[in-house]
Amino acid sequence: MVGWVGVVGIIGGLWVAAPAAAGQQPSPPSDHPDSFGLGRPATTSEIEALDIDVMPDGTGLPEGSGTAADGARTWTRTCRGCHGPDGEGGTAAPVVGRDPSSNRSTVGNYWPYATTLYDYINRAMPRNAPGSLTAPQVYGLVAWILAKNDIITTEAVMDARTLPAVVMPARDRFVRDDRRGGPEVR
Ligand code: HEC
Numbered sequence: 242m243v244g245w246v247g248v249v250g251i252i253g254g255l256w257v258a259a260p261a262a263a264g265q266q267p268s269p270p271s272d273h274p275d276s277f278g279l280g281r282p283a284t285t286s287e288i289e290a291l292d293i294d295v296m297p298d299g300t301g302l303p304e305g306s307g308t309a310a311d312g313a314r315t316w317t318r319t320c321r322g323c324h325g326p327d328g329e330g331g332t333a334a335p336v337v338g339r340d341p342s343s344n345r346s347t348v349g350n351y352w353p354y355a356t357t358l359y360d361y362i363n364r365a366m367p368r369n370a371p372g373s374l375t376a377p378q379v380y381g382l383v384a385w386i387l388a389k390n391d392i393i394t395t396e397a398v399m400d401a402r403t404l405p406a407v408v409m410p411a412r413d414r415f416v417r418d419d420r421r422g423g424p425e426v427r
Pocket residue numbers: 316319320321322323324333334335336346347348358361362366367368369382
């Protein structure tokens with residue numbers, strides 16, 4: 242275990258675990274009474290590498306931009322092997338298709354926010370190498386998928402300003418959870 246360093250949690254700030262010396266009883270240091278002598282504050286770059294979430298309103302979207310034509314190039318190289326040349330008919334979930342009666346939840350008939358596409362592709366795709374795409378590549382792929390679903394035009398430029406303004410077909414198929422009396426998770 243010596244030399245092992247890993248991120249252990251995000252509770253009241255981010256801490257990185259480091260091994261305690263063998264036999265040493267952990268006890269909270271006076272300046273960090275909750276840490277039991279373990280770990281150290283994560284560095285800014287360690288936090289930035291994990292802090293990639295994009296909110297429905299677009300908060301967290303990075304600089305950069307892309308069009309469907311840019312996305313088409315990346316799609317052919319990186320995505321079509323699993324999702325098919327036109328975004329459907331591959332072995333993986335289709336990303337094109339708007340028919341609500343098809344019984345398949347797709348970007349075109351189920352996703353309420355276009356910004357989620359950015360977050361999801363940036364975080365999870367390509368499935369065999371998540372995190373490998375640049376911001377302009379992700380914007381291009383988002384533009385390509387939205388254009389294939391006839392949600393934006395093929396010329397539209399997607400960036401941190403335009404993407405949150407895209408109205409998805411499924412936006413009004415969701416209702417706000419207004420229940421009270423329990424934990425409020427939004
Ligand atoms: C190795 C195969 C593979 C590759 C390559 C791949 N994907 Fe995926 N993708 C998947 C699988 C499998 C799912 C379904 C994941 C799930 O449901 O958990 C998925 C899901 C998705 C979804 C969500 C579909 C939905 O409506 O639920 C999107 C969007 C997507 N991929 C985009 C991309 C893009 C863009 C690329 C290229 C950068 C890409 N994928 C490359 C396998 C792949």
